[in-house]
Amino acid sequence: MEILRMSEIHLRFGSTVALTGVDLSIQRGEMVALTGRSGSGKSSLLNIASGALSPTRGGVAVAGESFLGRSADELSALRRKHVAFIFQNLNLLGRISVGDNVMLPLEFADVSSSEAEQRARAELERVELGDRFDAMPSELSGGEQQRVGVARALATKPALLLADEPTSALDPVTAEMVMLLIRKAVDEDGAAALVVTHQPAQAAWADRVIRLRDGQIASTSVGLAEL
Amino acid sequence: MSVRVALLALLQSGARHGYQLKAEFDDITGDAWPLNYGQVYTTLQRLEKVGAVTSLGEDEDGRVRYAVTPTGEAEVSEWLATPVQQPLGSRDEIAMKVLVAVHLESASAIEVIDTQRQATMSTLQSVTKLKAAGGELAWMLHLDRTAILANAELSWLDLAEERIVREPGDRSSEIADTSDRAERNEETVKETTWKS
Numbered sequence: 001m002e003i004l005r006m007s008e009i010h011l012r013f014g015s016t017v018a019l020t021g022v023d024l025s026i027q028r029g030e031m032v033a034l035t036g037r038s039g040s041g042k043s044s045l046l047n048i049a050s051g052a053l054s055p056t057r058g059g060v061a062v063a064g065e066s067f068l069g070r071s072a073d074e075l076s077a078l079r080r081k082h083v084a085f086i087f088q089n090l091n092l093l094g095r096i097s098v099g100d101n102v103m104l105p106l107e108f109a110d111v112s113s114s115e116a117e118q119r120a121r122a123e124l125e126r127v128e129l130g131d132r133f134d135a136m137p138s139e140l141s142g143g144e145q146q147r148v149g150v151a152r153a154l155a156t157k158p159a160l161l162l163a164d165e166p167t168s169a170l171d172p173v174t175a176e177m178v179m180l181l182i183r184k185a186v187d188e189d190g191a192a193a194l195v196v197t198h199q200p201a202q203a204a205w206a207d208r209v210i211r212l213r214d215g216q217i218a219s220t221s222v223g224l225a226e227l
Numbered sequence: 228m229s230v231r232v233a234l235l236a237l238l239q240s241g242a243r244h245g246y247q248l249k250a251e252f253d254d255i256t257g258d259a260w261p262l263n264y265g266q267v268y269t270t271l272q273r274l275e276k277v278g279a280v281t282s283l284g285e286d287e288d289g290r291v292r293y294a295v296t297p298t299g300e301a302e303v304s305e306w307l308a309t310p311v312q313q314p315l316g317s318r319d320e321i322a323m324k325v326l327v328a329v330h331l332e333s334a335s336a337i338e339v340i341d342t343q344r345q346a347t348m349s350t351l352q353s354v355t356k357l358k359a360a361g362g363e364l365a366w367m368l369h370l371d372r373t374a375i376l377a378n379a380e381l382s383w384l385d386l387a388e389e390r391i392v393r394e395p396g397d398r399s400s401e402i403a404d405t406s407d408r409a410e411r412n413e414e415t416v417k418e419t420t421w422k423s
Contacts, residue, residue, distance in 0.1 A: 037389065167293045180359060200381035201374065204351040205359075211344070223352035 001028040002064075003082075003159050003192035004049060007056035008184040011044055011215070016046050019055070019215040023152075029158070031193040033206035041215040042196045043164060049194055050083060050162050051075040063159045080108055084158035086166040086182070092137040092145055092152075099124065099133035102152045109156055123151035127181060143174035149198045150181050154189070161185060161193040167202050230262065231270050232306040235279060238295035239303065240281055245271060246290065257366035274299065321380065325387055336391050344384045352375040 004026040011019035019041045026032050034042040047053035048060060051067050060067040062082045067075060084105070091100045099120050106116035124130050127147040129140075137145055146166075153161060163182060167175035183205050185191045195206060203209045209221040230252075237243065237251050245267045252262055271293055274280040279299035283292040295303075321343055328336040354374045358367070 037385075037392075056254070062344050183359060198385075200348065200351060200385075201355075201378045204348065204355040204374075204378075206352070209348050209352065219345045221348035221352065223356055224349045 002026070003028050003160040004194065005059070006045070006049060007059045009045065009048060009055045009060070011041070011048065011053070012056045014032040019048075022058075022212075022215070022217060024049075024210070024217075026160075026192040027193060028192055029186055029190045030208070031183065031206045033203035033209045034194065034196045034212060035198060035200070035203050036212035036218070037207060038198075040212040042212050044215075046162055046164055046194060046196045049160075050085065051079055059224070080105075082159045084153035084156050084161050086150055086153045086161065086163040086178075088165045088168055092148055094137055097133065098135050098137060098140065098148050099130070100168050101137065101148060102155050105152060105156050119155050120151070124148070126154070127151045127177075140182055143170055144204065146170055146174065146178060146180075150178055154181070154191075157189055158191055161191045163193065163195040163197075165197055166195065167197070168199065175199075175202065201205075204208065229306075230260070230266070231274065232303055234267065234270055235274065235295055235299045238280060238293060238305045239300060242292045242294040244286065244290040244292045248293075255365055256371045257363060259366075259369040321384075325384075329391060337388060340384050340388050340391075344381060347377050347380050347384070351381065 002025055002122050004024065005025040006022060009019050009022040009024075011017075022041075022045060024032070024045070034045060036042045044053060048055050049058070049062075054067075062078065065082070067078070070078065077212055092098075093104070096104075099117070102120035102123055103113075103116040106119060107113065110130050111119070121130065121133060124133055125151055129144060129147055129151070132140065132144070137148065140148065140153075146169075148165075161182065166182070170178065179202055182193055182195065194208075195202070197203050207222065211218045211220075233252060233255075237255075243251070245264060248271075249262055249264055249267045252260075271280060271317055275282055275293070277298070278296055278310055279302055280293045281296055283294055285291055299366070324339050324343070325336055328339040329336040351374060354370055354377065358370045358374060361367070362370075
């Protein structure tokens with residue numbers, strides 16, 4: 001089942017062409033990495049996939065629902081329903097506990113508080129922070145906070161997971177753990193994931209690695225059938 | 228060289244015949260260096276000639292068992308204690324292709340880099356998948372090393388592309404110009420670490 005469909009995406013900033021005719025489709029249970037030099041258009045493409053940036057031309061649909069002609073409110077409702085984000089800086093809310101941070105998007109999604117707590121605890125367990133439910137974010141290390149961010153993103157069981165340089169501030173062991181968690185969300189929960197990264201080791205977790213150059217797809221790598 | 232010393236090292240825990248050595252070698256290397264029995268046999272013969280092993284004669288099944296000698300043990304100790312000096316100048320084929328393409332009017336270094344990057348990334352994707360599946364220590368150590376070498380090669384290809392497109396007067400400058408324009412406009416501008 002196709003979760004993300006981006007067709008003929010063009011993006012211009014004034015006279016500058018940032019993206020030219022990019023087609024991208026991601027299926028349920030598939031992880032795609034976007035790589036490329038700074039300015040190649042990878043973050044722009046991710047922002048268009050999230051609805052945060054409108055393409056100059058072209059169409060985007062998530063889980064079969066098109067972005068076209070929707071108001072800002074409708075777009076954010078669509079995002080809440082289908083999309084979760086993992087960013088480099090996660091911005092956990094500092095004044096509420098780790099558990100409440102994970103529960104927050106669930107409450108926005110009208111999940112009952114008892115179920116939200118149950119799911120938040122399960123997600124924190126999955127990122128090996130089950131015992132930090134009541135801790136405040138400031139009591140956690142940077143790597144632990146990032147894992148909470150991953151738990152928060154995965155708690156909503158998103159159809160589409162968007163990640164922008166999710167591991168660039170992390171030590172290699174935590175980075176590997178975060179990528180493994182994204183991989184599991186794809187393999188076990190059937191999420192579709194689009195991950196922007198400039199690190200080859202992180203891109204290699206994806207089923208397809210797409211390299212952008214000058215706003216166009218320059219190449220696509222898939223794993224070897226046999227090694 | 229390393230196969231020869233690895234066989235000597237295996238013999239340090241007791242005399243063995245060729246089949247046992249082959250099986251144990253496969254085991255400790257996680258099947259990363261497939262050996263055939265012929266190789267083991269000729270290596271043992273050579274080791275016997277230089278006095279590093281000694282033949283103990285045939286066992287009841289007619290297989291010749293070998294034991295390591297003090298000379299062989301000394302060779303193992305020396306080998307383990309000696310670091311491998313990697314040559315400073317890169318003479319590998321990938322570097323050679325990129326360097327040749329940079330100087331050839333008819334070739335594009337960026338295309339050479341793209342082709343190689345795609346192949347190496349495929350390898351790294353497969354190795355990453357195998358790593359995620361887990362396994363014996365020897366196999367994991369081998370996968371870690373393969374992944375890190377592939378990663379290093381990809382980092383070098385990225386750096387090579389940056390250097391080539393930024394080279395003044397280079398015919399790839401067209402690429403540099405367009406991406407620089409896009410860079411100024413893209414919402415998130417990420418600095419490459421080597422630039423700062």
